[in-house]
Amino acid sequence: MCSRDCCSGPGGSHRGNACTDKKGAKSGSLAGEKIIPTPQSLLYPYEVIEEIADFITKGSGMRPRIGIICGSGLGSLADMIQDPKIFEYEKIPNFPVSTVEGHAGRLVVGTLEGATVMAMQGRFHFYEGYPLAKCSMPVRVMKLCGVEYLFATNAAGGINPRFAVGDIMLMHDHVNMLGFAGNSPLQGPNDPRFGPRFPALVNSYNKDLINKAIEIGKAMGIESNIHVGVYSCLGGPNYETIAELKALRMMGVDAVGMSTVHEVITARHCDMKVFAFSLITNKCATEYSDKKDEEANHEEVMAVAKNRQKACCELVSRLIREIHMASP
Numbered sequence: 001m002c003s004r005d006c007c008s009g010p011g012g013s014h015r016g017n018a019c020t021d022k023k024g025a026k027s028g029s030l031a032g033e034k035i036i037p038t039p040q041s042l043l044y045p046y047e048v049i050e051e052i053a054d055f056i057t058k059g060s061g062m063r064p065r066i067g068i069i070c071g072s073g074l075g076s077l078a079d080m081i082q083d084p085k086i087f088e089y090e091k092i093p094n095f096p097v098s099t100v101e102g103h104a105g106r107l108v109v110g111t112l113e114g115a116t117v118m119a120m121q122g123r124f125h126f127y128e129g130y131p132l133a134k135c136s137m138p139v140r141v142m143k144l145c146g147v148e149y150l151f152a153t154n155a156a157g158g159i160n161p162r163f164a165v166g167d168i169m170l171m172h173d174h175v176n177m178l179g180f181a182g183n184s185p186l187q188g189p190n191d192p193r194f195g196p197r198f199p200a201l202v203n204s205y206n207k208d209l210i211n212k213a214i215e216i217g218k219a220m221g222i223e224s225n226i227h228v229g230v231y232s233c234l235g236g237p238n239y240e241t242i243a244e245l246k247a248l249r250m251m252g253v254d255a256v257g258m259s260t261v262h263e264v265i266t267a268r269h270c271d272m273k274v275f276a277f278s279l280i281t282n283k284c285a286t287e288y289s290d291k292k293d294e295e296a297n298h299e300e301v302m303a304v305a306k307n308r309q310k311a312c313c314e315l316v317s318r319l320i321r322e323i324h325m326a327s328p
């Protein structure tokens, strides 16, 4: 019997790290025992994620229901949390550290608008040298802490010419460029305690939450600054070339960044409801120009995020209030 609970009954076994059921059919992803498994999904076995989640729920005395990932310069989303219990990433067992400016590197657990929440003030990016499974590992920790809703936020460059700096794009879909290149946070043997081997990603972004956010934008008087669109994640850390931006636009991408997609994939794999938005911190040039001020830079990204944090905080807190009021 398989000790990881992933085989279908007696006789199930692991060959290498692949899981075989009693008929010998593989439920993991390895083609044969002589193939060295990709370390991706094996980096954090279920039990390790469980230990981290226990550390947080016992340390905070809470089982949060909503998880928030703060984008670059949007750490103030976590500052709204009441009675916060703060966990520095370096003190959480087996947690990576944040290396990017604007990502403080701490987990904040508490209440917001009556709901129990946990927020990551600092996310992990592929370009920091972390594999995607490591970047999105905290989403699985959230799941085992009890989180049902993931709120993922990011700073992004606007490719859609209708977008202005400071606008908010509610994500209704994504183009996973890292996936096009054969990379996924779910790569490697699958542990069905998290989710299925082949998760569907249509309708990943919860329509009810998008509609509620649009209504909230109207109530806030910022409807002309709210859009619904498609986000794409590139590996970074370099910003995009003009040719890449033109290609993304032709593919129907409205905003581009270097995060979020792998977190959403991981969240949908374990059946969390997802709400995500991009704060447009810069307009992406799609024509060649010598003007230095048209080049994307992280200082501008941070400055715009700081300027727009109030609107982003209000949108998030109002939406959480609605979720909490609908089912306390």
Ligand SMILES: O=P(O)(O)O[C@H]1O[C@H](CO)[C@@H](O)[C@H]1O
Binding pocket: 070, 071, 072, 073, 100, 123, 125, 153, 154, 155, 156, 236, 257, 258, 259, 260, 297, 298, 301
């Ligand atoms: O996606 P977040 O973490 O908000 O940050 C965005 O801003 C940084 C570039 O300025 C990149 O990390 C990009 O992904």
